[in-house]
Amino acid sequence: MSTWNDLAKHQRATDTRHMLELFTQDPDRANGFSIRAGEMLLDYSKTNIDADCRDLLVGLAEAQGVAAKRDAMFAGEVINETEGRAVLHIAQRADDAAVIEVDDTDVMPALRETRARAYAFSEAVRSGAYQGQGGRITDVVNIGIGGSDLGPAMATLALEPFHDGPRLHYVSNVDGAHIGDTLERLDPATTLVVVASKTFTTIETMTNAETARAWMAQKVTDPTAQFAAVSTAADKTAAFGIAPERVFGFADWVGGRYSMWGPIGLGVMIAIGAVRFERFLAGARAMDAHFVEAPFAENMPVMLALVGIWHNQLCGHATRAVLPYDQRLSRLPAYLQQLEMESNGKRVGMDGEDLGRQSGPVVWGEPGTNGQHAFYQLIHQGTRVVPCEFLLAAQGHEPDLAHQHRLLAANCLAQAEALMKGRSLEEARAIMAAKGLDGAELDRQARHRVFPGNRPSTMLLYPKLTPFTLGQIVALYEHRVFVEGVILGINSFDQWGVELGKELATALGPVMDGADASGKDGSTQALVAYLRGQGV
Numbered sequence: 001m002s003t004w005n006d007l008a009k010h011q012r013a014t015d016t017r018h019m020l021e022l023f024t025q026d027p028d029r030a031n032g033f034s035i036r037a038g039e040m041l042l043d044y045s046k047t048n049i050d051a052d053c054r055d056l057l058v059g060l061a062e063a064q065g066v067a068a069k070r071d072a073m074f075a076g077e078v079i080n081e082t083e084g085r086a087v088l089h090i091a092q093r094a095d096d097a098a099v100i101e102v103d104d105t106d107v108m109p110a111l112r113e114t115r116a117r118a119y120a121f122s123e124a125v126r127s128g129a130y131q132g133q134g135g136r137i138t139d140v141v142n143i144g145i146g147g148s149d150l151g152p153a154m155a156t157l158a159l160e161p162f163h164d165g166p167r168l169h170y171v172s173n174v175d176g177a178h179i180g181d182t183l184e185r186l187d188p189a190t191t192l193v194v195v196a197s198k199t200f201t202t203i204e205t206m207t208n209a210e211t212a213r214a215w216m217a218q219k220v221t222d223p224t225a226q227f228a229a230v231s232t233a234a235d236k237t238a239a240f241g242i243a244p245e246r247v248f249g250f251a252d253w254v255g256g257r258y259s260m261w262g263p264i265g266l267g268v269m270i271a272i273g274a275v276r277f278e279r280f281l282a283g284a285r286a287m288d289a290h291f292v293e294a295p296f297a298e299n300m301p302v303m304l305a306l307v308g309i310w311h312n313q314l315c316g317h318a319t320r321a322v323l324p325y326d327q328r329l330s331r332l333p334a335y336l337q338q339l340e341m342e343s344n345g346k347r348v349g350m351d352g353e354d355l356g357r358q359s360g361p362v363v364w365g366e367p368g369t370n371g372q373h374a375f376y377q378l379i380h381q382g383t384r385v386v387p388c389e390f391l392l393a394a395q396g397h398e399p400d401l402a403h404q405h406r407l408l409a410a411n412c413l414a415q416a417e418a419l420m421k422g423r424s425l426e427e428a429r430a431i432m433a434a435k436g437l438d439g440a441e442l443d444r445q446a447r448h449r450v451f452p453g454n455r456p457s458t459m460l461l462y463p464k465l466t467p468f469t470l471g472q473i474v475a476l477y478e479h480r481v482f483v484e485g486v487i488l489g490i491n492s493f494d495q496w497g498v499e500l501g502k503e504l505a506t507a508l509g510p511v512m513d514g515a516d517a518s519g520k521d522g523s524t525q526a527l528v529a530y531l532r533g534q535g536v
């Protein structure tokens with residue numbers, strides 16, 4: 001067992017140490033500071049974490065009760081205390097023999113029944129057994145936002161090589177541009193609309209759903225016959241006019257941002273089919289088993305969380321860049337923004353007291369190599385340290401373009417190497433001198449070419465981006481966020497911080513329609529006046 005203070009002391013004592021020293025002291029460091037989960041490899045050797053530090057971090061995880069909380073989650077206990085709910089996204093991918101009880105009732109039979117119905121429906125859409133009013137379904141539009149959009153949209157893109165169903169489109173924004181641009185290219189008679197909303201009250205989703213229904217009505221006789229819904233609110237889906245056989249429910253103990261494993265993944269099921277979707281679940285299940293069984297120091301989600309805690313709460317690095325060298329994971333950073341920032345962006349702990357330390361980090365990123373030509377300048381030479389998380393597959397899906405994949409891999413490894421090694425003033429001077437510079441001009445120019453180095457990164461390697469691998473990756477991050485939340489004493493499963501803006505937007509709606517704005521603050525009034533002046 002160890003404390004935050006023990007770690008803070010260790011951090012101060014090792015703060016100025018260069019991580020290259022750690023490789024000199026321990027030539028086998030890459031092995032000692034990496035973890036395998038199945039065929040996946042997480043290397044965290046390019047950090048300033050040494051064996052003592054890891055012991056302290058693991059000791060902190062133990063002291064904060066990570067194992068007990070993890071077991072409570074898997075056992076269906078009410079760990080989401082501020083909403084009075086269990087947290088059971090893991091049930092959505094549990095195997096067929098699993099028995100998971102909430103309030104003494106096994107939740108698995110109902111969950112399996114819905115999963116079977118969702119598979120049957122998606123197969124019917126794919127095979128043409130389910131038809132639109134103009135024939136076979138060619139396009140599916142998923143209308144949802146937040147957890148009802150980011151996960152399935154990210155996964156649909158990630159699994160593009162496995163698509164053999166209709167085309168998938170995701171519409172989330174209440175900005176009419178999003179649905180307008182999407183529907184413009186589609187034929188209502190051969191389009192299926194999936195309205196995905198846990199609550200079926202989210203204003204963006206309901207507004208877009210109404211727009212889609214009106215669009216349908218212009219061309220087909222039964223506008224909701226080509227609508228399906230995924231929601232916990234069967235009364236509301238019925239009120240919208242969607243037949244119960246095309247409504248797929250789930251329980252409130254599946255958080256929105258953790259819900260892509262069940263019917264919220266309907267779009268993914270339709271795109272890749274039930275058999276491959278099962279592989280996606282199997283990948284997550286493999287990561288669940290690893291998370292439950294592996295000792296903390298060899299546990300990938302636990303160690304990824306501890307690396308995050310080290311960088312954010314102990315070293316004070318406020319942001320974390322997620323850099324997939326995998327174009328098809330280009331929506332992973334956006335997905336992780338919700339997963340991590342909505343889960344752990346909280347200033348009050350489970351005990352109702354101020355957190356007393358920083359909440360979870362700002363998460364951001366873009367795929368490599370694109371980011372290299374955009375924001376890596378700051379990562380390499382800015383004054384702030386940005387811990388980076390690289391992701392890379394050993395193989396791409398384009399056998400004819402294997403040389404491009406090798407180039408991609410070289411870039412990924414090179415960036416991590418550059419961040420660690422940097423370039424000293426002497427090296428920079430030698431390079432400039434070789435180019436013929438000398439004297440004052442060399443002095444002036446060389447410093448701009450220095451890379452401080454000693455900048456931390458982790459590397460997640462996997463054989464190939466398959467449904468199974470994607471399941472592993474997403475479950476890895478889910479559990480990582482969970483462990484970080486437990487260590488910080490945060491409830492990672494509520495999201496009260498999104499409420500105030502929603503309430504004020506509801507109140508401002510009538511103002512945008514012309515109602516009196518005089519009760520608003522001066523700034524808001526002035527902005528309203530501008531918009532009115534421009535004909536909002």
Ligand SMILES: O=P(O)(O)OC[C@H]1O[C@H](O)[C@H](O)[C@@H](O)[C@@H]1O
Pocket residue numbers: 145146147148196197198199200201202205256257342495498
């Ligand atoms: O699925 P829904 O009920 O429509 O919710 C969609 C999203 O909106 C909310 O504001 C929450 O912040 C998200 O956690 C949620 O995923």
